[in-house]
Amino acid sequence: MKQVIEAIVREFRGSVLAAETTGIWGSLAPENTARPYVTWDYISNAPEQNSDSFEERPLLQFSIWTANDTPDEAYKLFGLLRQIYDNAIFDVDAVHLVSMVRDADRCVRDPDGGWQYSADYRLFVERMKT
Numbered sequence: 001m002k003q004v005i006e007a008i009v010r011e012f013r014g015s016v017l018a019a020e021t022t023g024i025w026g027s028l029a030p031e032n033t034a035r036p037y038v039t040w041d042y043i044s045n046a047p048e049q050n051s052d053s054f055e056e057r058p059l060l061q062f063s064i065w066t067a068n069d070t071p072d073e074a075y076k077l078f079g080l081l082r083q084i085y086d087n088a089i090f091d092v093d094a095v096h097l098v099s100m101v102r103d104a105d106r107c108v109r110d111p112d113g114g115w116q117y118s119a120d121y122r123l124f125v126e127r128m129k130t
Contacts, residue, residue, distance in 0.1 A: 001058070004125055005040070007092045008060075008085075012038070017080035021064075035067040035114055036077055043120060059103065060121050067114040071107050074117040078105065085121055092125070099124045 005026070012024050017038070023029070024038040043059040062081060066073045082102070089099040105119040 001042075001125075003092050003096065004098055004123065007090060007098060008040070011084055011088070011090060015080065015084050017077060017084060020077060020080060029065070035065050036073060037065055038077075038081070039063045039065070058123050058125070060100075060123055062119050062121065064117040065110065065114060066117075071109075071115045071117070074107050074115040078107070078117045078119065081119060085119075095127055097126050 009024060012018055018024070020036070022034045022037045024040065025033075027039060027041045029037050029039055040060055040062050043061050062085070064074055064077045064081065066077070068074075085100050086102050087100065089097065092098050100121045100123055103120045103122050105117070107115060107117040110116045
């Protein structure tokens with residue numbers, strides 16, 4: 001799964017979203033990171049085996065953290081996140097392909113101030129038969 005995350009982060013780094021935020025981190029951003037920023041975390045992982053291939057279908061959550069009093073910036077940044085990952089398909093390596101489908105999203109006030117916009121993506125990671 002490390003290669004999948006590397007591919008997902010690679011897609012982020014070349015994006016407008018990367019230019020509009022201070023970065024992307026797994027689980028938690030470093031303490032005192034300036035907002036807005038993005039985090040990702042696995043929600044679940046459910047591998048499946050069939051006769052043709054091995055597929056993993058983990059659920060990955062992205063969270064966008066903003067500092068504003070209104071959710072406007074969070075909604076704008078979520079739109080940029082969608083441009084990267086909604087229904088995305090990209091190569092992980094020579095034998096793996098990942099496609100992403102958004103399952104759910106929500107925007108809530110962060111108790112520490114600002115807003116958190118979270119989006120859950122189902123990842124379809126397929127290892128092709130060799």
